[in-house]
Amino acid sequence: MLSERRLEVLRAIVQDYVGTEEPVGSKALTERHRLGVSPATVRNDMAVLEDEGYIAQPHTSAGRIPTDKGYRLFVDKLAGVKPMTAPERRAIHHFLDGAVDLDDVVGRTVRLLAQLTRQVAVVQYPSLTRSTVRHVELLSLAPARLMLVLITDTGRVEQRMVDCPAPIGEVSVADLRARLNSRVAGRRFADVPQLVQDLPDAFESEDRGTVSTVLSTLLETLVEETEERLMIGGTANLTRFGHDFPLTIRPVLEALEEQVVLLKLLGEVNDSGMAVRIGHENAHEGLNSTSVVSVGYGSGGEAVAKLGVVGPTRMDYPGTMGAVRAVARYVGQILAES
Amino acid sequence: MLSERRLEVLRAIVQDYVGTEEPVGSKALTERHRLGVSPATVRNDMAVLEDEGYIAQPHTSAGRIPTDKGYRLFVDKLAGVKPMTAPERRAIHHFLDGAVDLDDVVGRTVRLLAQLTRQVAVVQYPSLTRSTVRHVELLSLAPARLMLVLITDTGRVEQRMVDCPAPIGEVSVADLRARLNSRVAGRRFADVPQLVQDLPDAFESEDRGTVSTVLSTLLETLVEETEERLMIGGTANLTRFGHDFPLTIRPVLEALEEQVVLLKLLGEVNDSGMAVRIGHENAHEGLNSTSVVSVGYGSGGEAVAKLGVVGPTRMDYPGTMGAVRAVARYVGQILAES
DNA sequence: TGCTGGCACTCGTGCGCGCTGAGTGCCAGG
DNA sequence: CCTGGCACTCAGCGCGCACGAGTGCCAGCA
Numbered sequence: 001m002l003s004e005r006r007l008e009v010l011r012a013i014v015q016d017y018v019g020t021e022e023p024v025g026s027k028a029l030t031e032r033h034r035l036g037v038s039p040a041t042v043r044n045d046m047a048v049l050e051d052e053g054y055i056a057q058p059h060t061s062a063g064r065i066p067t068d069k070g071y072r073l074f075v076d077k078l079a080g081v082k083p084m085t086a087p088e089r090r091a092i093h094h095f096l097d098g099a100v101d102l103d104d105v106v107g108r109t110v111r112l113l114a115q116l117t118r119q120v121a122v123v124q125y126p127s128l129t130r131s132t133v134r135h136v137e138l139l140s141l142a143p144a145r146l147m148l149v150l151i152t153d154t155g156r157v158e159q160r161m162v163d164c165p166a167p168i169g170e171v172s173v174a175d176l177r178a179r180l181n182s183r184v185a186g187r188r189f190a191d192v193p194q195l196v197q198d199l200p201d202a203f204e205s206e207d208r209g210t211v212s213t214v215l216s217t218l219l220e221t222l223v224e225e226t227e228e229r230l231m232i233g234g235t236a237n238l239t240r241f242g243h244d245f246p247l248t249i250r251p252v253l254e255a256l257e258e259q260v261v262l263l264k265l266l267g268e269v270n271d272s273g274m275a276v277r278i279g280h281e282n283a284h285e286g287l288n289s290t291s292v293v294s295v296g297y298g299s300g301g302e303a304v305a306k307l308g309v310v311g312p313t314r315m316d317y318p319g320t321m322g323a324v325r326a327v328a329r330y331v332g333q334i335l336a337e338s
Numbered sequence: 339m340l341s342e343r344r345l346e347v348l349r350a351i352v353q354d355y356v357g358t359e360e361p362v363g364s365k366a367l368t369e370r371h372r373l374g375v376s377p378a379t380v381r382n383d384m385a386v387l388e389d390e391g392y393i394a395q396p397h398t399s400a401g402r403i404p405t406d407k408g409y410r411l412f413v414d415k416l417a418g419v420k421p422m423t424a425p426e427r428r429a430i431h432h433f434l435d436g437a438v439d440l441d442d443v444v445g446r447t448v449r450l451l452a453q454l455t456r457q458v459a460v461v462q463y464p465s466l467t468r469s470t471v472r473h474v475e476l477l478s479l480a481p482a483r484l485m486l487v488l489i490t491d492t493g494r495v496e497q498r499m500v501d502c503p504a505p506i507g508e509v510s511v512a513d514l515r516a517r518l519n520s521r522v523a524g525r526r527f528a529d530v531p532q533l534v535q536d537l538p539d540a541f542e543s544e545d546r547g548t549v550s551t552v553l554s555t556l557l558e559t560l561v562e563e564t565e566e567r568l569m570i571g572g573t574a575n576l577t578r579f580g581h582d583f584p585l586t587i588r589p590v591l592e593a594l595e596e597q598v599v600l601l602k603l604l605g606e607v608n609d610s611g612m613a614v615r616i617g618h619e620n621a622h623e624g625l626n627s628t629s630v631v632s633v634g635y636g637s638g639g640e641a642v643a644k645l646g647v648v649g650p651t652r653m654d655y656p657g658t659m660g661a662v663r664a665v666a667r668y669v670g671q672i673l674a675e676s
Numbered sequence: 677t678g679c680t681g682g683c684a685c686t687c688g689t690g691c692g693c694g695c696t697g698a699g700t701g702c703c704a705g706g
Numbered sequence: 707c708c709t710g711g712c713a714c715t716c717a718g719c720g721c722g723c724a725c726g727a728g729t730g731c732c733a734g735c736a
Contacts, residue, residue: 026728
């Protein structure tokens, strides 16, 4: 176990390095932090920290920089979550209020998060599987062609074309619409399959095929949309990444374009708390030099989706975590209201 | 007016520079192209071309690179649009077929375009103003709360909450829904305002306020959504931009995040043909070192939206234009089918 | 046992230097 | 009007050198 002072040294190193982006040496440390000991002592502590793998030197005779393991310790033990200041909170409210629809909410959130953290923001659209159905609408566009529209409690709308095996009358469509809604409105998406299972039985045999087709389209929509959509923003912040540009930034941009990767990234958050994945803790190797801070958000007590930021491992963890948490909370409120 | 050979020299310079990314000198030119004259002659031609502003040298004793004006001449007079090869066309079809909804179509298009051109792709969602209404749906969620859903012929769906000044009965809602649809279904969005103008008159005075509210929400939706949504992709391709990284890439990423800028960018396309804006021809200064190739696409004969790519001024114009045109055509077909 | 000052050592960075070679402009001759 | 020849320019590269930040180690002190 590391002594109190050595932890303090590690904290100082992380803070300085995050601030200056340059390896920090023993002398500079004692000057900027009141550690109460001499540089020589700090050097000994640094040697120990290096042995333990918390810090490293880019090359001999340079200062030390934190390793992933060092950041991990810093986040777990040495740093809290920095709460937003009152003006910052006001800015968040101001920025998010007045969004007109779900796209707008997500868009504003992404821009806000990118701006607050000066990093790349990722926001997942509210998930269908955990949402509840607000309404199902069925429109007949042609005798054998229907449009199915699904509206969720988070304001999301999905629509699908349905080509019917046989023409279906307006009356039957209205009937189906009514029955569908009475069964699934207000219910969770996950429960929908069993709720509609025996629905075809209530119809004349001539319409039964069409009803089944509609239902399977509905279920397909649920499955397909479980692979979620996301919005990302603030990629311009990547340019502040480091000096050794193309090499660092390229794989990150590539990773950001693969929705699957990002979803998995966010997916690893356990539902309630905030997750911080540092450097090589990220499975995707393009993101090995980045950290991801993510958290779930939701309209009620329950998380329906996630959001987060991607930045260099050298980031201001307390501040970033504070911003992410604050934004997630407020977005949750917005969704609950609408 | 430039002589035939000088134009040929310019074409050779553009082609070589696009290929090698390095300033091209007189000797290299005569070696790679069968111009039939000596380097010295080419040098004289180059001097003329430089006087006229078509090419420039980064510094004395380096080769020449084309200026924006040079690229402009190249695009207008010296280069055609390179048609896609059969395998490429097949790949396009294969990639775009099987899209399930509008988001998917746009998403696939953006990825396809980015991959084909190896540049940043921008695709605008089909515009509402030029689309026609397929259906308007009105749902009552609570006694004084309605949801308005708008479905376009391109498959786009918009929804809005409407808080009514007074409670409104189911019968009136159904009535309004029916009247609305009979008036606007199949009509162009631009025509909607005058079509619904006198609609409140048909209702009892107690409902008139609510009807007006619904109508104004509908009209607002039209106006708001005239500022369009877009999807971008392929930003990782920016890393192939040049050597002097952060400076070049930063403003481009920033510009790409400002939807307004991009919309204006695409907006400058005249409806039918393809537009190429080179370097400083772009109003936004972050894009002064990029070229934008864009074209309208649509489900019928008429363009309902635009798409294009953003790349370095040093790009393969014929190839890029060919890809953009081919993709736009095929997306148009897809939209017409759905 | 732990802290401190001193000291020798390492090595990356920045600077100045000269060389090299691609590329140019100009000119006289065909 | 084209061509070969020639002198000139200058970015890039490699080299050597000095500087200095930073380190590890050690002997001495509380």
